[in-house]
Amino acid sequence: xxxxxxxxxxxxxxxxxxxxxxxxxxxxxxxxxxxxxxxxxxxxxxxxxxxxxxxxxxxxxxxxxxxxxxxxxxxxxxxxxxxxxxxxxxxxxxxxxxxxxxxxxxxxxxxxxxxxxxxxxxxxxxxxxxxxxxxxxxxxxxxxxxxxxxxxxxxxxxxxxxxxxxxxxxxxxxxxxxxxxxxxxxxxxxxxxxxxxxxxxxxxxxxxxxxxxxxxxxxxxxxxxxxxxxxxxxxxxxxxxxxxxxxxxxxxxxxxxxxxxxxxxxxxxxxxxxxxxxxxxxxxxxxxxxxxxxxxxxxxxxxxxxxxxxxxxxxxxxxxxxxxxxx
Numbered sequence: 001x002x003x004x005x006x007x008x009x010x011x012x013x014x015x016x017x018x019x020x021x022x023x024x025x026x027x028x029x030x031x032x033x034x035x036x037x038x039x040x041x042x043x044x045x046x047x048x049x050x051x052x053x054x055x056x057x058x059x060x061x062x063x064x065x066x067x068x069x070x071x072x073x074x075x076x077x078x079x080x081x082x083x084x085x086x087x088x089x090x091x092x093x094x095x096x097x098x099x100x101x102x103x104x105x106x107x108x109x110x111x112x113x114x115x116x117x118x119x120x121x122x123x124x125x126x127x128x129x130x131x132x133x134x135x136x137x138x139x140x141x142x143x144x145x146x147x148x149x150x151x152x153x154x155x156x157x158x159x160x161x162x163x164x165x166x167x168x169x170x171x172x173x174x175x176x177x178x179x180x181x182x183x184x185x186x187x188x189x190x191x192x193x194x195x196x197x198x199x200x201x202x203x204x205x206x207x208x209x210x211x212x213x214x215x216x217x218x219x220x221x222x223x224x225x226x227x228x229x230x231x232x233x234x235x236x237x238x239x240x241x242x243x244x245x246x247x248x249x250x251x252x253x254x255x256x257x258x259x260x261x262x263x264x265x266x267x268x269x270x271x272x273x274x275x276x277x278x279x280x281x282x283x284x285x286x287x288x289x290x291x292x293x294x295x296x297x298x299x300x301x302x303x304x305x306x307x308x309x310x311x312x313x314x315x316x317x318x319x320x321x322x323x324x325x326x327x
Contacts, residue, residue, distance in 0.1 A: 085264035101297025
């Protein structure tokens, strides 16, 4: 329940002690958080949430206990296989990529912009008697914001691994089969919508230490532990597209993060070559992988996969719980 409480607190658009706005509409970030609680699956299921829910014997994810409805040919339902570093090329230390990113920022300084373009896969799981096999829920998201705080969000059901094939949409109370490219959500936000108490209203800092502090203020544990830090980074990158300065700060921060191990070169799910770095907590059932562009330091993707079988959810070692590829 701790994670649900954190989501509720994050969805609160106004501080409890702020008397200027006793009530009011949710901002963009708060609306997304509230939708995750009320209707959609958790976008990034943390290890502690997975274990806590399993211990409580509760159903998780947006389509749990729900049937898959719809017609058409067989959808692209299987979870993506975990990325495998080639094991042949020489691993690249994070500090080397950090130096490259700093050089790029010095030569071509650019700043972060609000919004992002990301392809996501997440795993819908069931627990209990009659639980069905986990299914993959792919989405592509575009968010854009203007100087006056107006913006837009477009969400499309698509899986670039299987062009043209139907996919499963898990955004409602029931999973359903939809055609490739179907628009799941299109929203426009009036001026000022990105203001209020949004956790990520302010742009991210451009130095590693300040960036870690920024994330720690918005995500519990991000200042000291690697797992919540990577979760916080994922959240940040769904809100902002870093410029070269912020990219250098991200890689510099990762280079100082305990437990991230170089794993070698890898081809991501959009066909891009990158360097992979993995983290797995002691005894944890999952592993996190960060994929970086070695020529710029840009975060290409983040993967969360199981390294152990979790029978309660019918998942096996190697199943991918979530993957994000920033475009």
